[in-house]
Structures are given as structure tokens and as C-alpha cells.
Amino acid sequence: MKLFRIRGGIHPEYRKEMTAGKAIEPLPMPALLHLPLQQHIGAPAVPVVAAGDRVRKGQLLARARGEISAPVHASTSGRIVDILPFAAPHPSGLAQPTILLEPDGLDEWTDLPPPLDPFSVPREEIARRVAECGVVGMGGGTFPSAVKLDLGRKFPIDVLVINGAECEPYLTCDDRLMRECTAEVVDGVRIMARALGVERIVIAIEKNKPEALAAMAAESAAFAEVEVVPLPTRYPMGSERHLVTALTGRETPARKLTADIGVVVHNIATARAVHHAVRLGRPLISRVVTVSGRAVREQKNLDVRLGTLVSQLIEHCGGLVEPPVHYLSGGPMMGQAMPGREVPVVKGTSGILALTAAEAHERDTMPCIRCGSCVTACPCGLVPVEMAQMIRHEKLDAAARIGLLDCLNCGSCAYVCPAHIPLVQYFNYGKGRLAALQRDRRKQEMTKRLAEQRAERVERLDRERKAKMAAAKKAAAEKQEGGA
Amino acid sequence: MLIAIGSLTLLGALLGAVLGVAARYLRVEGNPIEAEVEALLPGSQCGQCGFAGCKPAAAALVKGEAPPTLCPPGGRAVAMAIAEKLGVSVSFGDQEELEPEVAFVNEDLCIGCTRCLKECSTDAIVGAAKQIHTVIAEVCHACGKCAKVCPTDCIEMRAVPATLATWHWKKPRVKVAS
Numbered sequence: 001m002k003l004f005r006i007r008g009g010i011h012p013e014y015r016k017e018m019t020a021g022k023a024i025e026p027l028p029m030p031a032l033l034h035l036p037l038q039q040h041i042g043a044p045a046v047p048v049v050a051a052g053d054r055v056r057k058g059q060l061l062a063r064a065r066g067e068i069s070a071p072v073h074a075s076t077s078g079r080i081v082d083i084l085p086f087a088a089p090h091p092s093g094l095a096q097p098t099i100l101l102e103p104d105g106l107d108e109w110t111d112l113p114p115p116l117d118p119f120s121v122p123r124e125e126i127a128r129r130v131a132e133c134g135v136v137g138m139g140g141g142t143f144p145s146a147v148k149l150d151l152g153r154k155f156p157i158d159v160l161v162i163n164g165a166e167c168e169p170y171l172t173c174d175d176r177l178m179r180e181c182t183a184e185v186v187d188g189v190r191i192m193a194r195a196l197g198v199e200r201i202v203i204a205i206e207k208n209k210p211e212a213l214a215a216m217a218a219e220s221a222a223f224a225e226v227e228v229v230p231l232p233t234r235y236p237m238g239s240e241r242h243l244v245t246a247l248t249g250r251e252t253p254a255r256k257l258t259a260d261i262g263v264v265v266h267n268i269a270t271a272r273a274v275h276h277a278v279r280l281g282r283p284l285i286s287r288v289v290t291v292s293g294r295a296v297r298e299q300k301n302l303d304v305r306l307g308t309l310v311s312q313l314i315e316h317c318g319g320l321v322e323p324p325v326h327y328l329s330g331g332p333m334m335g336q337a338m339p340g341r342e343v344p345v346v347k348g349t350s351g352i353l354a355l356t357a358a359e360a361h362e363r364d365t366m367p368c369i370r371c372g373s374c375v376t377a378c379p380c381g382l383v384p385v386e387m388a389q390m391i392r393h394e395k396l397d398a399a400a401r402i403g404l405l406d407c408l409n410c411g412s413c414a415y416v417c418p419a420h421i422p423l424v425q426y427f428n429y430g431k432g433r434l435a436a437l438q439r440d441r442r443k444q445e446m447t448k449r450l451a452e453q454r455a456e457r458v459e460r461l462d463r464e465r466k467a468k469m470a471a472a473k474k475a476a477a478e479k480q481e482g483g484a
Numbered sequence: 485m486l487i488a489i490g491s492l493t494l495l496g497a498l499l500g501a502v503l504g505v506a507a508r509y510l511r512v513e514g515n516p517i518e519a520e521v522e523a524l525l526p527g528s529q530c531g532q533c534g535f536a537g538c539k540p541a542a543a544a545l546v547k548g549e550a551p552p553t554l555c556p557p558g559g560r561a562v563a564m565a566i567a568e569k570l571g572v573s574v575s576f577g578d579q580e581e582l583e584p585e586v587a588f589v590n591e592d593l594c595i596g597c598t599r600c601l602k603e604c605s606t607d608a609i610v611g612a613a614k615q616i617h618t619v620i621a622e623v624c625h626a627c628g629k630c631a632k633v634c635p636t637d638c639i640e641m642r643a644v645p646a647t648l649a650t651w652h653w654k655k656p657r658v659k660v661a662s
């Protein structure tokens with residue numbers, strides 16, 4: 001298949017060899033599970049259980065609220081201890097409502113919904129089941145998958161792309177899934193294609209995963225509609241937009257979806273979760289997590305129940321060899337710093353990295369020498385140096401005009417910057433600040449409207465009262481006159 | 485040479501005359517900037533800026549007698565909008581940005597006098613006589629007028645806690661290596 005060139009990008013040291021050869025290992029049952037109500041993009045789930053309830057594995061604990069949301073299910077059987085605020089796996093470390101589940105060790109399943117035959121039921125049925133099972137994008141985006149499987153009704157979709165690029169350094173969870181659960185992944189992929197009503201499936205895998213490529217090609221050889229495509233190894237090949245450009249030559253317009261150009265992209269782990277949901281009726285209650293970084297004694301790929309604390313994963317990997325400078329959730333390029341080890345694994349946690357100082361390689365910032373490396377590296381064709389300068393001087397609107405909101409946060413610019421300018425941090429601040437200002441402005445408009453409405457009402461009531469008084473006065477005067 | 489001087493003089497005189505006439509007949513009543521600035525302000529007439537309402541505050545802003553940061557309920561968004569409109573620079577100093585606040589009714593102390601809800605310019609307080617009042621947090625813009633009239637001092641302004649939806653990264657503090 002002909003591939004198209006993508007702009008920019010980098011070739012970081014991949015460091016995948018630490019875990020690529022390690023088979024997926026199940027993590028022993030933890031003593032307590034912490035299940036946050038929001039593990040997805042959209043509205044948080046609403047709990048349907050209370051403290052003291054006994055639940056079984058796979059039972060619904062919190063239901064989705066609204067269209068863009070996802071339910072949360074019990075990762076094992078046990079007792080609900082409480083629902084209380086607990087630290088989220090988020091750089092802020094802010095607490096969010098979390099269900100505490102104490103496992104009873106029996107690990108018995110609840111009555112699952114019946115298996116569906118994806119190729120005979122109506123297409124909407126698949127999306128409905130996927131929504132019911134709480135499947136979200138497991139590459140880290142955590143967007144509810146059912147919504148994306150329903151896009152076929154709104155947009156003319158002709159290709160389903162399965163993203164097996166796994167371009168982030170360190171991470172090998174998708175690689176291992178493709179090698180060990182090949183049949184499940186390929187079946188999930190075909191179910192998704194059926195839900196979308198597309199005839200063509202492209203499974204794209206970077207060339208640095210030859211075993212996964214071979215396994216997937218062998219498994220999908222029986223299906224004419226599935227094509228496995230080796231991708232050149234380059235970061236950020238796994239970015240949805242860039243992947244679509246590389247495969248189809250079509251460019252996604254700014255702030256539009258890939259569905260606008262007829263392509264839907266799903267992740268490898270999501271495909272497997274869809275297979276479990278449709279064929280077995282199993283909700284999303286566990287995921288594969290790569291635990292890596294040189295601060296960990298033994299790097300591993302673990303099959304983890306959602307809600308397990310990161311500290312337990314690290315303990316299972318033999319603990320730490322030295323105190324890490326950062327704990328990251330996800331890869332080193334786009335992963336989020338975590339406030340510590342006592343945060344739960346959620347649906348979007350693809351990796352847990354404990355990086356040593358030598359690995360993180362942080363250095364002091366030097367003045368910009370205007371070398372333009374960041375401009376060359378930017379896969380979106382932006383000018384990072386200009387944007388950072390504007391944000392530094394609080395010229396956020398100007399930064400937005402030259403494309404701040406089109407930035408992916410991929411970090412290629414900061415990676416190549418010889419002056420170690422924290423470009424991504426500037427962009428994070430700029431985007432957050434713009435969103436906050438937007439919220440303020442909306443509130444301001446509402447306040448203004450309410451104040452105007454009130455002023456008008458007060459005036460009207462005053463006028464009516466005066467008119468009434470005048471009328472009463474007049475009536476009284478007439479009466480008096482009549483009487484006299 | 486003479487033709488050049490003559491034609492330019494004529495041109496100058498003509499255009500000058502046109503401008504003079506325009507200044508007389510197309511004169512604008514009042515200062516339009518004042519109305520524009522007033523439109524940027526919240527319009528709740530809370531008086532926290534020290535002026536009697538948003539109109540006098542706008543007048544003072546245009547005359548340069550008040551800083552663009554004068555409006556506490558408007559916060560940073562309004563300050564920046566005003567500064568842009570007036571073409572002045574705005575400095576927030578080193579102080580951390582004003583935390584957004586919201587009024588809170590202490591239900592143990594509320595006697596249901598309805599004074600605060602009569603005062604509220606955005607109808608953010610619900611209640612009735614001899615019923616406990618409460619604040620609709622999304623609508624409250626923290627002007628503080630309710631707290632001033634409360635006879636039992638049961639209304640306080642509380643900071644709105646950051647949530648995962650509103651939190652964002654701080655600006656990086658760069659220490660440049662020498």
C-alpha cells in the first residue's frame with residue numbers, strides 16, 4: 001500500500017526493549033479497589049450502588065449520564081466500602097468521587113448480558129452494547145467508543161483505521177496484545193467495522209514491532225477486507241490525524257474530526273474490549289498496562305483490574321531501585337505526570353513510568369537561539385517558538401491566531417529544542433488559560449443578561465404598581481365626587 | 485512652481501473647510517467609548533469598584549481615573565477586555581489571580597427575611613419569607629451585596645474550589661541558566 005509522508009516528527013530513543021519481550025502477567029488481586037466515577041471524557045458517571053452493598057464482578061456500579069459518558073463496572077466481586085473523594089491520576093492531584101470496593105476473593109461474575117452475534121444483529125445493537133459495557137478509547141484519549149461507532153450514521157465513512165502504531169517510547173501494551181490476543185483483536189476490529197458499516201479496514205503497525213506485524217497479518221489473512229500495513233517508525237505516527245494522513249493522504253481540517261473525511265480511528269486495546277463486550281457480554285473492567293522506567297526493578301506488562309493503585313503495580317514489579325523524579329501515566333512524550341503512587345489505574349492508563357533523573361534528562365532552560373528546530377519538528381506545521389513567546393507575554397489571542405489550538409501537545413518541539421525551553425508547558429498553560437477566559441466570558445454574559453432582565457422586571461413592576469395606585473386614587477376621587 | 489504651491493494651498497483650504505463643516509454637523513453627543521466600556525462591565529451595579537454603578541465606573545475608566553482592574557466580579561476577563569478597548573496596559577502584579585468566589589448561605593443562621601434576594605442583581609438567591617434561602621452557585625457572580633444587607637450575617641463569600649474540569653497548568657517559571 002502506498003503511504004504518504006507526514007510533516008515533521010522525531011526519532012526518539014524507543015526504550016521498548018525493556019518490556020517488549022515480557023508476556024502479559026495478571027496482577028494479583030489487590031486488597032482494595034478505587035474506581036473513579038470519571039475515567040472517560042464527558043460527564044462523570046452516576047453511582048447506582050451505596051456503601052455496604054455487595055456486588056459481583058462486572059456489575060454496574062455507576063451509570064452513564066448523557067450521550068458523552070460511560071458507565072463504571074465492578075472489577076471483581078466484593079463489598080462497596082464507601083464513595084468518597086480520592087486523588088485522581090491527574091497532574092493536579094485533585095480528588096474526584098471514587099467508589100471503594102473491597103474484594104471478597106471469590107471473583108464471581110454477575111449475570112452478564114447474552115452474547116451477540118455481531119454479523120446478524122442490527123448495527124445499532126453493537127454500539128448500544130459497547131456503550132453498556134463502558135468501553136472507551138484505551139489509547140489514552142478515553143473518548144466513549146460507542147459514540148465513535150455510531151459516526152457511520154452521521155458521516156459517510158469508508159475506512160476504519162486501527163491504530164497499532166504505539167509510537168510513544170516505552171509502551172508495549174498494544175504490541176503484546178497484538179501478539180498474545182491476536183484473534184480477539186482481529187475479531188473486535190471486524191465487529192467495529194460492522195458497527196460502522198465500512199467495507200475496508202486498515203490495521204496500521206509501526207515497523208519496530210515485527211512480531212506483532214507478522215501475527216496480525218497471519219490472523220487477518222482470512223479476511224479480505226482487512227489489510228495490515230507496516231508504518232515507518234516515527235513519532236507521532238500514532239496521532240489520529242497523522243495516521244490518517246499517512247495512510248490515505250487526506251488531511252483532517254482544523255478542529256474537525258477524522259470522520260469528516262470519511263475515516264474512523266480506533267485503538268488495538270479498544271478492539272479487544274469491543275470483542276469482549278459483544279461476544280461475551282463482559283464490561284471493561286481490566287486493561288493491560290506497561291510498567292516501565294529504569295527506576296522500577298523489573299519492567300513488566302501487567303493485566304490490571306481497573307481501580308488498582310499504581311503503588312501495587314510497582315510493588316509487583318519488585319519495587320524501586322531508586323527514587324524516580326517523575327511518575328507518568330502514559331508514555332514519556334504525552335503522558336501526564338501523576339501526583340504520586342497512590343492513584344488508581346483507570347481505563348486510559350496505558351503505561352506507568354517511573355523515570356530516573358538520568359532518563360528524564362531535565363536541564364536548565366537557555367535563551368532561544370532561533371535555530372528553527374522546533375518549526376522543522378512540528379508535525380502540525382506550527383511555529384512553536386512564536387507561540388511560546390506570545391504566551392510568555394500573555395498574548396493568548398495572538399497565539400491562538402497562529403494555531404495554538406491546533407497543537408497536539410506531542411512534544412516534538414520541546415524534544416528537539418537545544419535550549420530546553422519548556423514549550424509544551426507554555427502550550428498547556430496557554431490552552432488552559434484560554435479555556436478559563438472563555439468560561440469567564442460566558443459567565444459574564446450570563447450575569448449581564450440576568451442583571452438586565454431583573455432591572456427590566458423591577459421597572460415593570462414599579463410601573464404597574466404606580467398605575468394601579470393612580471387608578472385607585474382616581475376611583476376614590478370619583479366616588480367622593482359622586483357622593484358629594 | 486507657482487502652480488504647485490497654488491494647487492496644494494487650494495487643496496489644503498478645501499479639505500480644511502470640509503473638516504470644519506463635518507465637525508459642526510456630524511458631531512457625536514456624549515462619549516461613545518463610555519457606552520462601549522459600560523457594555524463590557526457586568527451591569528449588576530454592585531458598587532464594589534467604589535462608583536455608584538457601572539455607568540459612572542465606565543466614565544471614570546475612560547477618563548483614566550480608574551484602573552482597568554477595578555471590577556472585582558468581572559475578574560481578569562473583564563480587566564483584559566477593558567484594557568484592550570482603551571488601549572492601555574493592564575498589570576495584575578505578582579499577586580495570584582483573584583480566586584473566583586460565590587455567596588454561601590449558612591442555613592443555621594438564615595431567618596428567611598428575604599432581604600438578600602431582593603438585593604441580588606442576578607436573581608441568584610432563591611427563597612421566600614420565613615424559608616431558608618439558598619444561592620444558585622452558577623448564577624452568582626460574587627458582588628457581595630447580599631452579605632451587606634443580611635441582618636444575621638449568615639452570608640459569606642467562599643472561594644469556588646478548583647475541579648478537574650477547571651484546573652489548568654500554571655505558567656512555567658523559567659530559570660534561565662547563565
